[in-house]
Amino acid sequence: MRSHRSTKRLNEIINKENTLLSKLFHKAEVLQQLDTEISSILPSAMNGKAKVANISRSEIIIHITSAALLTRLRLQQRLLMQKINQRYSWAKIEKVTIKVRPDSIKKADRPIERPHRSEKIAADVTFAAEKCSDPELQKSLSRLARHIRQPD
Structure with missing residues (x-):
């Protein structure tokens, strides 16, 4: 002590x-x-x-x-x-x-930018998938169209 x-x-x-x-x-x-x-x-x-x-x-x-x-x-x-x-x-x-030295902005304070989702774009991708002859490409385009409509 x-x-x-x-x-x-x-x-x-x-x-x-x-x-x-x-x-x-x-x-x-x-x-x-x-x-x-x-x-x-x-x-x-x-x-x-x-x-x-x-x-x-x-x-x-x-x-x-x-x-x-x-x-x-x-x-x-x-x-x-x-x-x-x-x-x-x-x-x-x-x-x-x-x-x-830019002002530091916390990530939580920064708004998260979401890409613009469009039903028309999803419809065009779906149409392209339906017309596609390659099954792998057709499957990929279908997944892309679903992702455009409902992102994770």
């Missing part, structure tokens, strides 16, 4: 200046702040579609949802670098890396 002295409280670990966890929390705060500021700099068409993924002293990485928006953002990257360098004294951004 541990003694009370060896057990540190979570608050002490987080608030201590030189711990890895406190540095991670600080970087997350900076990224959130940058994300908010960058969204105010960007055109309204990009609201919620661009996200700051990471930043170092000389590079910022931004994720964007589409290639079309990536092109538009490329045109404004110089302005973006200037504003970040003005706002943060520690940043000397020389490079903006933009990556396309």
Whole structure:
């Protein structure tokens, strides 16, 4: 069993200046702040579609949802670098890396596309099966017509 002295409280670990966890929390705060500021700099068409993924002293990485928006953002990257360098004294951004990261849609949320079923198509396939002289092809066409009418 541990003694009370060896057990540190979570608050002490987080608030201590030189711990890895406190540095991670600080970087997350900076990224959130940058994300908010960058969204105010960007055109309204990009609201919620661009996200700051990471930043170092000389590079910022931004994720964007589409290639079309990536092109538009490329045109404004110089302005973006200037504003970040003005706002943060520690940043000397020389490079903006933009990556396309589409919004992830869960498979369950995505509507399942069903092929269009037509009674006319099924009737045409049945007619072709009746006129077919090859018994194997006739059997396959009949199964296809049944599948068109009543999919699995």
